[in-house]
Amino acid sequence: MTFYDDIYPFYTLQRTSFIFSGRLLTSILVFLVLAVSLLVILPGIRGKSRLFWMFRIITSLFIGAVIVALNFTSDWAEARVTTNATYKSFSNAVVNAEIGLHVGLYGINVTLKGNPVVQFNETIDYNEMFSWHDTIEEDYEEALEKGLPNPILYIAEKFTLNSPCGLIFQYKYSGRYASATLWTAFCCWMLANILFSMPVILYAGYMTLATAAFIFFSMASFSTIMNVPQCIFFLGTGSFETVYSHSFWLALATGLLCTIIGIVVVLLNIVIPEKMKEAFSVGVDSFEDEDVCYGEGYLNSTFLDGVTTSPPPSKALTVS
Template sequence: MTFYNDIYPFYPKQRTPFIFSLSLLTVILVLTLFAAAFLLILPGIRGKPRLFWTIRIILSLFVGAVIVAVNFSSDWAAGGAKVTTPYKSFSSGVVSADVGLRVGLSGINVTLKGDPVNQLNETIDYNEMFRWTDILDKDYAEALERGLPNPILYIAEKFTLNSPCGLYYQYRYSGRYASATMWTAFCCWLIANILLSMPVVLYAGCMMLATGAFIFFSLASFATIENLPLCNFTVGAVSFQLEFSASFWLALTIGLLSTFLGVLVVVLDCLAPEALKEAFSMTLGEDEDEEPVLGTAYVNRSFLEEVTGASQEQALRKTAKDLTYINMPNLEL
């Protein structure tokens, strides 16, 4: 059953992931398994190093998890309001709903949830994703064909190519560069963890500084959206604007943490290198080139006389000379 031009009277809803997308959940699950695997080996570490290794593993995995997760999140900038607005075109129906807009590095996410959910004999609970990887105008055209509610279409139209607000290019390219620099920060984080397992802690600290620097570059890239002319999103009689949201501030926190850890490692390497190496369990094996110092030797005089056939005094002299040669200076008779 169709109306004209093959348009159906009932439109299927497109359900897309919101803040916790499938990719984001996969990243969290994988890094959680890594954390569990590392924590399982902690009982085999004795003494004070156990606490140090626990803190080190948790902090390192937390930094890596956030760097990857914010790339897939849709919560770098957000805005929303409670509105009363016409529901669809060519209809006099008015609904009361919560409308929300969230912008990520890969696209925008528009939500519309009725208050209450069931109004006009319909369940009003929409969650639509428009990605930068495709031409957003194409997704917008498909949304028009599917007959999505007016508030969603109005917000999505602001990010099309022909919109006077000019949001498409700024958000798309700022998100693209922010994502690229964030992945570079993740590579620096990997190198830092590899160097921490080698006796080059100073270089690991430098890579942590590089991690923090690239995170700051990513934030600066996304923050260029503040240079745009102010664009209000007016739905019904209510207007709202976009502001930096959870993923942006979380990335800033991780950047500060990475910078702090890098500075701490570099400073400790300059002021207390031995303590730093001991904390990272890197003091073992450093004295292998030095001559071994053996302990105290006890000599049986009667045995020496029977074996060597010499006098007691001569035997002791010969034994002392041999022990001195093998670096056993402490000889007790």
């Protein structure tokens, strides 16, 4: 099996970790490039405002990166259990393994890691993705053709249309609405950044609060899966149920951060509006037309060399 780099021949692609999917890694790299590009201009900013701009750039890009990344993470909810379970179909072989279920907005990941990893002269370390963009049936059929271990097939079958648990309807639609509201929050975040660069700081604060509101809406949408009867997974001698995981709590923290920033901006804009405009470098011009005072002007004789000027014409005096 070394010729295939420890991957069975019937796997067409190398299996990757669910934590760093391709789309998630792309989103992180894009925001890292933006952060580096914007931080390069900091040396050109003078005074104490340099620290404020650095804090503003880092905070804003952190919020935007989290909103985008949450759409592609696979750990909004998860469940784990270490148990003894049958390994393959039509076999009495029992393995001790850690089985994990990781739920995202676009599908699930099922992991199976042996304890120890090498058992029955095989490396038991599986990480399988099942997506429900349309239905999960095709992915499940491919898993059957590959001959994946029983625990993975058992969990995947719970999310098929024919399963009496009906998990596909709970997780698919809640994830779809959660993703839609997250992208709306991302649009609000972009509008807030645009408004922060204009002399309308109050509305920028309102859009930051709108960003927080849509993040909370996405959490509320995903939370609906906990309001229906939960399907218990029985695997060998153990069982488990899904609970909220890292991405859910990260969304909560980001929403609270946007709420705090929005409230602070709105209150400070009401109390000290001129100071806020000065802090964000969007104040009105300090010189108005009616306040402009021009000093005494002088002529440079160097530029007047060779220039002849004629005296103003004098009126002839007539003597009557």
